Amino acid sequence: MCLSLTLQAQSFVETALLFSRTYPGGSARIQSLGGSQISIGGDFSSALSNPAGLGMYNRSEVTLSPAVNISKSTASYLGETNSANYTTFHIPAFSMAFHNDYGKLSGFLGGTFAIAFTRTNDFNKNYQYAATNPNNSIIDYFLEEAEGFPVSQFSPGGGLRNTPTHLAYENYLIGDSTVIDPAANPNS
8 A cells, every 4th residue: 555656558649539539329319319318217328327317217128229330531631632431330239227126115126237338439430631742741740849859758758758759760760860970969
Protein backbone atom coordinates (compact mmCIF):
# COMPACT_ATOMS: atom_id res chain seq x y z
CA MET A 1 0.00 0.00 0.00
CA CYS A 2 2.97 2.34 0.51
CA LEU A 3 4.47 1.61 -2.91
CA SER A 4 3.32 3.81 -5.74
CA LEU A 5 4.06 3.43 -9.43
CA THR A 6 3.63 5.82 -12.30
CA LEU A 7 1.56 4.46 -15.16
CA GLN A 8 1.30 6.06 -18.56
CA ALA A 9 -1.08 5.22 -21.36
CA GLN A 10 -1.16 6.45 -24.94
CA SER A 11 -0.16 10.03 -25.47
CA PHE A 12 -2.05 10.67 -28.69
CA VAL A 13 -5.13 12.78 -28.12
CA GLU A 14 -6.50 11.55 -31.45
CA THR A 15 -6.43 7.96 -30.22
CA ALA A 16 -8.25 8.85 -27.01
CA LEU A 17 -10.91 10.70 -28.98
CA LEU A 18 -11.28 7.80 -31.38
CA PHE A 19 -12.10 5.36 -28.60
CA SER A 20 -14.23 7.80 -26.60
CA ARG A 21 -16.76 8.41 -29.35
CA THR A 22 -19.83 6.26 -28.96
CA TYR A 23 -22.73 5.77 -31.29
CA PRO A 24 -26.30 4.77 -30.46
CA GLY A 25 -26.42 1.01 -30.16
CA GLY A 26 -28.72 -1.57 -28.73
CA SER A 27 -32.18 -2.57 -29.83
CA ALA A 28 -34.04 -1.04 -32.76
CA ARG A 29 -36.27 0.75 -30.23
CA ILE A 30 -33.31 2.53 -28.64
CA GLN A 31 -31.63 3.30 -31.97
CA SER A 32 -34.85 4.90 -33.21
CA LEU A 33 -34.75 7.13 -30.12
CA GLY A 34 -31.19 8.21 -30.91
CA GLY A 35 -29.68 6.25 -28.03
CA SER A 36 -31.71 7.90 -25.26
CA GLN A 37 -32.16 4.74 -23.22
CA ILE A 38 -31.20 6.31 -19.91
CA SER A 39 -34.74 6.78 -18.63
CA ILE A 40 -36.51 4.03 -20.57
CA GLY A 41 -36.90 0.65 -18.91
CA GLY A 42 -38.01 -2.73 -20.11
CA ASP A 43 -35.36 -2.88 -22.85
CA PHE A 44 -32.09 -4.79 -22.68
CA SER A 45 -30.21 -1.67 -23.84
CA SER A 46 -30.78 -0.33 -20.31
CA ALA A 47 -28.08 -2.73 -19.11
CA LEU A 48 -25.45 -0.45 -20.68
CA SER A 49 -26.42 2.89 -19.16
CA ASN A 50 -29.14 2.33 -16.57
CA PRO A 51 -29.26 -1.22 -15.15
CA ALA A 52 -32.19 -0.22 -12.93
CA GLY A 53 -34.29 -0.11 -16.11
CA LEU A 54 -34.14 -3.92 -16.15
CA GLY A 55 -36.58 -3.82 -13.22
CA MET A 56 -39.34 -2.96 -15.69
CA TYR A 57 -39.21 -6.46 -17.23
CA ASN A 58 -42.24 -8.63 -16.50
CA ARG A 59 -41.08 -11.68 -18.51
CA SER A 60 -37.86 -13.27 -19.78
CA GLU A 61 -36.64 -12.72 -23.32
CA VAL A 62 -33.81 -13.42 -25.76
CA THR A 63 -33.10 -10.66 -28.28
CA LEU A 64 -30.97 -10.56 -31.42
CA SER A 65 -30.76 -7.31 -33.39
CA PRO A 66 -29.20 -7.64 -36.86
CA ALA A 67 -28.20 -4.56 -38.83
CA VAL A 68 -26.85 -3.48 -42.20
CA ASN A 69 -24.43 -0.57 -42.37
CA ILE A 70 -24.09 1.25 -45.69
CA SER A 71 -21.32 3.80 -45.81
CA LYS A 72 -19.99 6.15 -48.43
CA SER A 73 -17.23 8.68 -47.89
CA THR A 74 -15.72 11.23 -50.23
CA ALA A 75 -12.57 13.24 -49.62
CA SER A 76 -11.02 16.03 -51.69
CA TYR A 77 -7.42 17.20 -51.51
CA LEU A 78 -5.78 19.68 -53.89
CA GLY A 79 -8.55 19.26 -56.44
CA GLU A 80 -8.45 15.45 -56.53
CA THR A 81 -11.39 13.48 -55.13
CA ASN A 82 -11.42 9.93 -53.78
CA SER A 83 -14.37 7.93 -52.49
CA ALA A 84 -14.90 4.70 -50.59
CA ASN A 85 -18.10 2.64 -50.41
CA TYR A 86 -18.88 -0.44 -48.36
CA THR A 87 -21.79 -2.38 -46.95
CA THR A 88 -21.52 -4.60 -43.88
CA PHE A 89 -23.89 -6.90 -42.07
CA HIS A 90 -23.37 -7.04 -38.32
CA ILE A 91 -25.07 -7.79 -35.03
CA PRO A 92 -24.98 -4.62 -32.90
CA ALA A 93 -26.88 -6.16 -30.00
CA PHE A 94 -27.66 -9.49 -28.40
CA SER A 95 -29.20 -10.15 -24.99
CA MET A 96 -30.74 -12.64 -22.66
CA ALA A 97 -32.92 -11.36 -19.83
CA PHE A 98 -34.14 -13.76 -17.16
CA HIS A 99 -37.09 -12.51 -15.12
CA ASN A 100 -38.32 -14.23 -11.97
CA ASP A 101 -41.47 -13.38 -10.01
CA TYR A 102 -42.00 -14.74 -6.54
CA GLY A 103 -45.52 -15.30 -5.21
CA LYS A 104 -44.70 -13.63 -1.90
CA LEU A 105 -46.12 -10.39 -0.55
CA SER A 106 -43.01 -9.28 1.34
CA GLY A 107 -39.24 -9.59 1.13
CA PHE A 108 -37.62 -10.16 -2.24
CA LEU A 109 -40.48 -10.04 -4.74
CA GLY A 110 -38.60 -10.74 -7.96
CA GLY A 111 -36.03 -9.39 -10.34
CA THR A 112 -34.35 -9.58 -13.72
CA PHE A 113 -30.85 -10.81 -14.53
CA ALA A 114 -29.58 -9.84 -17.99
CA ILE A 115 -26.56 -10.60 -20.11
CA ALA A 116 -26.24 -8.11 -22.94
CA PHE A 117 -23.82 -7.41 -25.76
CA THR A 118 -24.14 -3.91 -27.19
CA ARG A 119 -21.94 -2.44 -29.87
CA THR A 120 -21.01 1.08 -28.80
CA ASN A 121 -18.57 2.04 -31.56
CA ASP A 122 -17.87 1.26 -35.21
CA PHE A 123 -14.31 1.33 -36.53
CA ASN A 124 -15.23 0.10 -40.02
CA LYS A 125 -15.00 3.46 -41.76
CA ASN A 126 -12.47 4.12 -44.45
CA TYR A 127 -11.34 7.60 -45.43
CA GLN A 128 -8.67 8.05 -48.03
CA TYR A 129 -7.29 10.94 -49.99
CA ALA A 130 -4.34 11.34 -52.29
CA ALA A 131 -2.87 14.04 -54.49
CA THR A 132 0.47 15.33 -55.67
CA ASN A 133 1.56 18.38 -53.69
CA PRO A 134 4.43 20.16 -55.45
CA ASN A 135 4.67 22.91 -52.80
CA ASN A 136 5.53 21.10 -49.55
CA SER A 137 5.74 17.75 -47.82
CA ILE A 138 4.72 16.18 -44.51
CA ILE A 139 8.43 16.21 -43.72
CA ASP A 140 8.19 20.02 -43.50
CA TYR A 141 5.72 19.58 -40.64
CA PHE A 142 8.04 17.13 -38.87
CA LEU A 143 10.97 19.53 -39.25
CA GLU A 144 8.94 22.40 -37.75
CA GLU A 145 7.91 20.23 -34.79
CA ALA A 146 11.48 19.05 -34.09
CA GLU A 147 13.26 22.39 -34.62
CA GLY A 148 15.10 23.55 -31.52
CA PHE A 149 14.92 20.23 -29.66
CA PRO A 150 17.98 18.09 -28.97
CA VAL A 151 18.06 14.48 -30.17
CA SER A 152 17.55 13.37 -26.54
CA GLN A 153 13.88 14.43 -26.87
CA PHE A 154 13.31 11.30 -28.99
CA SER A 155 14.65 8.95 -26.32
CA PRO A 156 12.43 7.34 -23.63
CA GLY A 157 11.08 10.06 -21.37
CA GLY A 158 11.68 12.76 -23.99
CA GLY A 159 9.06 15.31 -24.93
CA LEU A 160 8.82 14.16 -28.56
CA ARG A 161 8.58 10.45 -27.73
CA ASN A 162 5.36 8.77 -28.97
CA THR A 163 4.55 11.52 -31.46
CA PRO A 164 4.33 11.41 -35.25
CA THR A 165 7.57 13.43 -35.32
CA HIS A 166 9.24 10.62 -33.34
CA LEU A 167 8.12 8.16 -36.02
CA ALA A 168 9.66 10.41 -38.69
CA TYR A 169 12.93 10.46 -36.72
CA GLU A 170 12.97 6.67 -36.22
CA ASN A 171 12.34 6.13 -39.95
CA TYR A 172 15.12 8.54 -40.99
CA LEU A 173 12.81 11.12 -42.56
CA ILE A 174 14.34 13.77 -40.32
CA GLY A 175 17.52 13.74 -38.30
CA ASP A 176 20.22 15.66 -36.47
CA SER A 177 21.85 18.27 -38.71
CA THR A 178 25.31 17.25 -37.42
CA VAL A 179 25.02 14.04 -39.46
CA ILE A 180 25.52 16.10 -42.62
CA ASP A 181 27.69 18.89 -41.17
CA PRO A 182 29.54 18.11 -37.90
CA ALA A 183 29.87 21.86 -37.22
CA ALA A 184 26.10 22.48 -37.43
CA ASN A 185 23.82 23.27 -34.51
CA PRO A 186 22.84 19.92 -32.91
CA ASN A 187 19.35 21.29 -32.18
CA SER A 188 18.61 21.82 -35.89
